[in-house]
Amino acid sequence: MCNDLASLCACFRIDAMHTDAPQPSPLRGHTEALRELMQRPNAQVLILGAGINGIATFRDLALQGIDVALVDAADYMGGASAASSHMIHGGVRYLENGEFRLVREAVQERNRLLRIAPHLVKPLQTTIPIYSTFSGVLSAPLRFLLHGSKKRTERGAALIKFGLMLYDSFSRDGGRVPRHRFHGQKKTMHEFPQLDRAVKYTASYWDASAHSPERLGIDLLRDATEAGGDRARAANYLAAVGVREGGVVLRDQLDQSELIFHADVVINATGPWVDLTNEGLGEKSALMGGTKGSHIVLDHPELLAATRGNEIFFEHNDGRIVLIHPLNGRVLVGTTDLEHDMRTPAECTEAEIDYFFELIAHVFPGIAVDRSHIVHLMSGVRPLPRHGDQAPGFVSRDYRVERSDFAGARRAMLTLVGGKLTTFRASAETITDRALAELGAARKVSTAERAIGGGQQFPASDRAKARWIAAASSPLSSARLRALLERYGSYAASIADYIADRPDEPLCSAPEYSTAEIEYLSEQESVVHLSDLLRRRTNLAFTGVSASGIAEIAEIVAPILGWDSARIASEVAAAEEELLPRTRFALAATAE
Numbered sequence: 001m002c003n004d005l006a007s008l009c010a011c012f013r014i015d016a017m018h019t020d021a022p023q024p025s026p027l028r029g030h031t032e033a034l035r036e037l038m039q040r041p042n043a044q045v046l047i048l049g050a051g052i053n054g055i056a057t058f059r060d061l062a063l064q065g066i067d068v069a070l071v072d073a074a075d076y077m078g079g080a081s082a083a084s085s086h087m088i089h090g091g092v093r094y095l096e097n098g099e100f101r102l103v104r105e106a107v108q109e110r111n112r113l114l115r116i117a118p119h120l121v122k123p124l125q126t127t128i129p130i131y132s133t134f135s136g137v138l139s140a141p142l143r144f145l146l147h148g149s150k151k152r153t154e155r156g157a158a159l160i161k162f163g164l165m166l167y168d169s170f171s172r173d174g175g176r177v178p179r180h181r182f183h184g185q186k187k188t189m190h191e192f193p194q195l196d197r198a199v200k201y202t203a204s205y206w207d208a209s210a211h212s213p214e215r216l217g218i219d220l221l222r223d224a225t226e227a228g229g230d231r232a233r234a235a236n237y238l239a240a241v242g243v244r245e246g247g248v249v250l251r252d253q254l255d256q257s258e259l260i261f262h263a264d265v266v267i268n269a270t271g272p273w274v275d276l277t278n279e280g281l282g283e284k285s286a287l288m289g290g291t292k293g294s295h296i297v298l299d300h301p302e303l304l305a306a307t308r309g310n311e312i313f314f315e316h317n318d319g320r321i322v323l324i325h326p327l328n329g330r331v332l333v334g335t336t337d338l339e340h341d342m343r344t345p346a347e348c349t350e351a352e353i354d355y356f357f358e359l360i361a362h363v364f365p366g367i368a369v370d371r372s373h374i375v376h377l378m379s380g381v382r383p384l385p386r387h388g389d390q391a392p393g394f395v396s397r398d399y400r401v402e403r404s405d406f407a408g409a410r411r412a413m414l415t416l417v418g419g420k421l422t423t424f425r426a427s428a429e430t431i432t433d434r435a436l437a438e439l440g441a442a443r444k445v446s447t448a449e450r451a452i453g454g455g456q457q458f459p460a461s462d463r464a465k466a467r468w469i470a471a472a473s474s475p476l477s478s479a480r481l482r483a484l485l486e487r488y489g490s491y492a493a494s495i496a497d498y499i500a501d502r503p504d505e506p507l508c509s510a511p512e513y514s515t516a517e518i519e520y521l522s523e524q525e526s527v528v529h530l531s532d533l534l535r536r537r538t539n540l541a542f543t544g545v546s547a548s549g550i551a552e553i554a555e556i557v558a559p560i561l562g563w564d565s566a567r568i569a570s571e572v573a574a575a576e577e578e579l580l581p582r583t584r585f586a587l588a589a590t591a592e
């Protein structure tokens with residue numbers, strides 16, 4: 001039985017040396033990708049939307065030998081996939097909605113991702129503080145039977161115990177995840193001395209966390225490029241905006257030029273934008289009812305220490321389930337669930353920030369938190385199905401595929417409605433099988449046990465990591481190799497080679513990254529804007545980037561991407577506007 005983090009990691013271990021380390025295929029830069037699409041503006045399948053679901057479907061189809069193209073109106077992984085709570089989880093709370101199919105599948109996918117993407121998906125101990133013994137025991141089954149009744153009673157220990165027993169039973173498939181544990185007040189206060197004294201029990205169980213979902217997306221893209229070569233073409237900043245001459249009009253978001261792309265099957269994987277995309281393509285639909293969720297990221301060592309490495313997952317005063325998640329040396333706090341109009345940008349409001357401070361005070365009343373601790377804000381819209389007047393928290397998190405005739409495709413359009421980060425592989429498999437059926441083709445390869453990107457031959461245990469580092473014939477220090485290994489998995493070997501070949505020094509603003517590493521990412525990972533690099537190729541935005549850091553990185557990127565001084569200035573200004581929350585709060589405070 002695995003009963004701590006280290007032995008749990010070992011349970012899912014894929015140990016290996018890096019003698020024949022996997023070589024990541026470079027992603028095409030925007031101009032090159034566009035040129036390739038224009039030279040041959042057709043494919044069997046065109047996927048709209050490169051969030052986790054569109055990218056995973058792209059990979060799956062490329063592995064089947066299908067000629068496939070993928071486009072995104074903005075950056076890869078820039079939509080809902082960049083706004084998640086970073087949990088790879090079965091969704092214990094969906095049990096009270098009666099979503100047993102989803103929970104079973106999500107738990108299996110969680111266990112699977114720990115095996116096939118062990119460099120990016122890690123076990124996460126989750127702890128629920130509980131204030132009462134019996135609350136909710138009657139109301140929860142009632143809520144399940146009445147499906148989404150808004151009547152609410154606090155979830156007590158007995159109800160949570162029942163839910164976790166059920167969750168454990170789902171967890172037995174495909175993994176040796178430890179069972180949940182319950183602690184009384186004495187043990188709870190010993191383990192979490194800063195928790196509210198009114199907490200009567202804690203329940204702890206294991207889920208998983210993706211410390212960088214954006215890098216998971218990049219790894220899936222690289223897998224697709226590797227498998228499909230010039231039959232798997234992808235471009236960011238290319239939006240589907242209309243239908244002409246039986247094809248989809250794709251518009252370059254940088255210079256507004258257009259091309260018409262023909263495909264047998266078009267897959268609409270634009271997540272919360274599905275209806276808006278359809279509208280642009282002349283196909284009215286009313287499939288989606290996405291809700292906005294925000295998070296704040298805090299640089300707060302005391303709060304970080306108080307979590308003891310656990311995600312604290314609990315019911316707030318208003319009955320919503322919220323979380324305090326220690327991640328990348330920071331604390332992620334979320335989230336909200338608010339109706340949202342997709343025509344307006346999703347932004348974290350001051351009221352949401354106040355709500356987050358209240359929820360922290362609810363469980364850790366002695367820890368002072370204010371706006372000066374915020375280093376990053378995140379906001380996105382969940383791609384939920386249309387849900388009428390059902391309360392957002394009770395809307396199904398499951399996914400489905402809709403087929404429709406479409407003037408812009410030779411055969412059909414397939415639309416993905418819903419789909420969580422956790423279940424991306426399974427939903428991609430479902431939609432790929434539907435596309436294969438449309439094309440009259442058969443599945444050749446399963447993705448079920450296929451390691452993702454730098455998860456191939458990844459040395460997961462501490463001992464295997466030490467062996468990997470010792471065997472590396474690299475001039476880089478052991479500490480640096482270890483950092484690269486943690487960040488890029490087994491791709492670290494080829495990145496270390498790239499770095500060793502050129503002048504390199506730690507960034508002044510973020511010494512955990514280096515100049516040559518930033519050059520590598522800019523050159524090989526289809527970076528268009530500075531914020532792509534800061535938010536989605538690195539963790540720099542998440543952990544908190546300063547104005548001087550933004551300027552420093554822009555100077556490194558500029559020669560690689562051919563930016564002149566005017567472009568540097570506009571990229572820096574845009575990144576500052578997007579990423580410096582402290583400036584915003586300082587200004588707001590002055591205005592009050």
Ligand SMILES: Cc1cc2nc3c(=O)[nH]c(=O)nc-3n(C[C@H](O)[C@H](O)[C@H](O)COP(=O)(O)OP(=O)(O)OC[C@H]3O[C@@H](n4cnc5c(N)ncnc54)[C@H](O)[C@@H]3O)c2cc1C
Nearest residue numbers: 049051052053073079080081084085087240271293421422
């Ligand atoms: C606050 C919040 C917390 C969450 N927490 C979790 C969690 O902890 N665990 C979990 O498993 N899931 C979580 N989710 C859900 C999960 O993040 C999403 O369900 C998932 O990322 C959806 O991915 P997607 O690829 O379908 O959509 P997206 O990631 O939104 O991708 C859609 C893409 O379509 C592009 N696009 C839009 N219009 C066009 C167009 N016309 N042409 C081309 N491209 C277009 C967009 O730019 C975007 O990149 C959370 C979601 C939110 C918002």
